[in-house]
Amino acid sequence: MPEPALLSARDLTVTVAGRDLVRDVSLAVAAGSLQVIVGPNGAGKSTLLRLLCGELRPTRGQVAYGGEAVDAIPAWRLAGMRAVLPQAARLAFPFAAAEVARIGLDGIGRGLTARDRDAILARALDRADVTHLAARAYPTLSGGEQARVQFARVLCQMEAGRTVSDRQVLFLDEPTASLDLNHQGALLDAAAALAASGVAVVAILHDLNLAAAYADTLLVLDAGRLVAAGRPADVLRDDLIARVFGVRWPVGKIPGPDQPFILPHRNVAAPQQT
């Protein structure tokens, strides 16, 4: 008998001012899977993410974590079960980068000593490649550096939360938007590694090539509806691209020799210094 999906949504609908931002979306995310939501602007991707993480209440339908309705879970417990990487976060106060990351550890997790927390923080800063920025004031960092500090904060929350719940979900809202190629790959590799360790990962991506490289399930959203879901190889078809994104770009066809292209490859590390 299958256990309930780590994260499931049934018939989600959100109506704001008479318009359905998300309409009748149902999905299930299993532990260890990496699902990527794609779709054109205004398709309802971010709204769906906000519904799934419990931030927004649906007009109809329900979100459940391991079968438990999300609005029945208090905020403090939910914080141990899922973390959310926001699109961009500006800070009005000059917190140091390490202090921002450390906010992800405050009050989350059980039985962690100060030494444990320091160790978690150091690991998170390292994995997000921001250890060298630890003492810099967050507002003075570039957009991409800020995004990596936020990723370190989310990693802190995930690792501290693991002491409370070993069934966790990680949400990433356009995590690669402001990152250079090297850090795009590194971030998604880290997300894939978390998925391999049993975390359910749900990410919004704009870059279909990145989505195809990393997703085990692709969810295509258009005008609030889930219009396709499945393996990237099954979902990404010429007709769907034309219908949803309004471009007649062929899938899997190499452009002419005068147009070089670069495609992402999973788990390919930065060039070796040899």
Place this chain on the structure above:
Amino acid sequence: MRGRLGDPRGLLNRRSALLWVLAALTLLMLAVALLSVSLGAIRIPPERVLAVLTGGGGDPALARDALVVLNIRLPRTLLGLMIGAGLAVSGALMQGLFRNPLADPALVGVSSGAGFAAACIIVLGDRLLAYAGMPGPLPYLVLPAGAFVGGLSATLALYGLATRSGRTAVATMLLAGIALGALSGALTGLLTYASDDRQLRDLTFWSLGSLGGATWGKVAASAPLILPVLVAVPFLGRGLNALVLGEAEAFHLGIPVERLKRACIFLVAVAVGASVAGAGVIGFVGLVVPHALRLAIGPEHRLLLPASALLGGAFLVLADLVARLVAAPAELPIGIVTALVGAPVFLWLLLGRARVAVDA
């Protein structure tokens, strides 16, 4: 030495730094308080102040000093410490809540509401009493009590305006607070226009603030309002740190955001209401003290909030000392001193920071 900070443990091993900062600020506050009790029209050396405070052993030479210290200067100093602490902490809370270093306790409408209520009582109180057939001065507590109620009701009205289906929009609250402030400012202006000379003097005193009327009665009336706020505030530090990232992010981190916002708003309303009731409207403390501290010790709220209380108390008592010494035997309104001292210090800090930012 910046390399050392690159090690996160070096940076975050701040627990001892935190204790040092708070200990130093406590010492500063006690020193300023001792100075405030010791200086004035009659100079009482600190050792005699301490002798009075520790009982004095019944020395008859101390009797006069004891009278001055216990009846006049001690209540004034204690009231100053409490109000300064309350205003500075309120400023830090508002800045954290609105995620804006320029936010001020006045923004939640409490100052303007209290000011308007006070103006009503000062200008219309006598006439209403006469109309009711009870000529004579207003009972002593009517003015502070009215100001407190006025401040609290303005905050409640504002909170109601900005809250839809259980969610408080802090941006709406800020804008509505500015509108409400302008409205009550205009109405207060109207009352000022209609007032006679004595009422005008009372209004001026009220709007510039003074600790001159400090009595044990006022200390006893303010303490049960301000002290609980000061005790409660450190528990909001973690939530405010998370709120710095944004409301949604704070929720993702497990903070009960709506409850946190409500707690901030009501703690500020109570502390500022009690401050205005005790000493009139004193500006600038809530802005300059947390800002100066953020530049010196960083924005982490668990340290910033208690540090603001200590430095706010010291700052206001020092300002009061200047207010009563500089033109003795007359007294300046304390609001003039806080602005005269605070504004240049504030600008100096800003300029210094701008230079650092260019260096970094």
